[in-house]
Amino acid sequence: MEIKLDNLTNSAVKQLLGEHINSMSQQSPPESKYALDLEGLKKPDITFWSAWENHELLGFGALHEIDPQHGELKSLKTSPAHLKKGVAAKMVDHIIKEAKSRGYNKISLETGPMEIFGPAINLYKKFGFEYCEPFANYKKSDFNIFMTLKL
Numbered sequence: 001m002e003i004k005l006d007n008l009t010n011s012a013v014k015q016l017l018g019e020h021i022n023s024m025s026q027q028s029p030p031e032s033k034y035a036l037d038l039e040g041l042k043k044p045d046i047t048f049w050s051a052w053e054n055h056e057l058l059g060f061g062a063l064h065e066i067d068p069q070h071g072e073l074k075s076l077k078t079s080p081a082h083l084k085k086g087v088a089a090k091m092v093d094h095i096i097k098e099a100k101s102r103g104y105n106k107i108s109l110e111t112g113p114m115e116i117f118g119p120a121i122n123l124y125k126k127f128g129f130e131y132c133e134p135f136a137n138y139k140k141s142d143f144n145i146f147m148t149l150k151l
Contacts, residue, residue: 001058001087003094006050008041012057013050017041020077027112032143034110036062036075046074049094051087058082061091063098066108066136071099073109076120088120092127100151108135108148121145 006013017038024035041048045065051058059078063071073095078087099107109124111117129147134140 001051001053001090003049003051003091006048006060008038008048010050010057013060014038016057016060016077016079017075019080020075027114027116028143032139032141034138034144041075047098048075049091051091058085059087059091061088061095063095063107065102068103069105070135071095071102071104071107072136073107088123089126092123096127096149096151104151106148106150108132108146110134110138110144110146112143113145114143121147124149 008014008017021035021037024033036046040046041062046062048060048062050060057079059076059082061076062074064074066072073092076088076091096107109129111120111124124147127149129149132146132148134146135148138144138146
């Protein structure tokens with residue numbers, strides 16, 4: 001598996017991102033949906049990576065710089081054909097290493113509390129993320145939880 005910086009122009013990436021946005025829209029009301037669309041992921045404070053094997057998209061993830069000491073894990077998604085193959089774990093590991101190399105003190109994330117997010121929450125816990133209060137501009141609701149990892 002190769003993880004590489006991505007400029008979000010590949011059609012496979014755009015398609016998987018569309019599926020991700022659609023899925024997130026079905027899970028939360030608009031006021032509690034924080035998944036970034038294509039334009040949101042192209043902002044200068046976001047770094048986006050995609051994971052590939054033999055020219056096949058396995059998944060993607062992003063890192064948002066909240067400030068020079070705090071990063072946010074965003075848009076973690078594995079292609080449905082590659083679930084349970086360790087793609088998400090490798091991407092989280094890659095993003096944490098990048099956050100450390102940037103000198104961040106912590107990396108945080110927002111996700112949903114519903115059952116569909118259980119595998120992701122378990123993955124984050126394996127990396128040492130702990131529940132926390134809302135950070136940055138997030139608002140607490142019944143449709144989200146917040147986690148952070150001190151680096």
